[in-house]
Amino acid sequence: MKAEKLQVRVDTLYGAVIRNETWVTALLLLISVLPLWIFKYVPSLDGPQHLYNSNVIIQLLRGSEIFREFFRINxxxxxxxTGHFALSFFNLFLPAWLAEKMFLTAYVFGMVFSFRYLVRSIYPERQNLLVYLIFPFVFHSYLLMGYYSFSIxxxxxxxxxxxxxxxxxHFRGKEMILFGILVLGVFLSHGLVFLFFGAAFLVYKVATILFSIVTGEKGVSAKELFGQLWRLAVSIMPAFFLWVFYIRAVMEINPSVRAAAYYKMELVRFLLRIRQLVGFNHEMESPAYYVLFSLLALLS
Incomplete structure (x- = not known):
């Protein structure tokens, strides 16, 4: 009987959370942004540098002769x-400490609602608890290190x-343009994330085609498939070419750019404790992330 009552309570709670997904999301959003506004300053590694850069951009746009002697837009x-110019926008009419708070608040809302949009695009006919999985990842370690453009x-x-x-x-003219703008937004925010996006998108397209073949679903003809790929290529092409030019420019500045080297077991430990989530203290924070990793693995 106790087990049945517990099951009833769990089902009731689950149903309430599902039915009131909008309100639960709003509550979790409020809890998420609250730490940004408790104290005057938001601690981060590169945040002050980004604020300084945003001020330089503002001075250049305003035509400051002093700044033009030492700086210019690349x-x-x-x-x-994206991160620099978005922060510059808030810094135009707000003091630096408040501009950063507004920027980070906008980031939190953007992260939550973009992931929610993705989940709903995958499951359009029903609400899903998956929308809540983004909240543990909002304040990841890269954000707290001040990697604002990466986060955007x-x-x-x-x-x-x-x-x-x-x-x-129905991926046609308007959809192609809007998708191209969004992909361009990925590149303008961070070149490495753009590379990840391209790889993930390629895997997604190949997987959907193979899935339709394996399950025997009605597939598209070779002509239709070519048309889909051509429209995708046209949409992504501007961002791709800009990414190529950007990487070439970076390599010309420093052709000896190398990635950090880690031992395999270090990478495994990083994965198990979801190292990217740890904000400030690995010893204190990482134990909870082992549990979260296990939960995500089970859900997968």
Missing amino acids: EVVVGYW AVIFFFWAFGYYITYSQ
């Missing part, structure tokens, strides 16, 4: 711009993926 379209790129990543899934069956 002639190469940089896959790192993830928003465009989710948004672009969700948009294509939603409109893939």
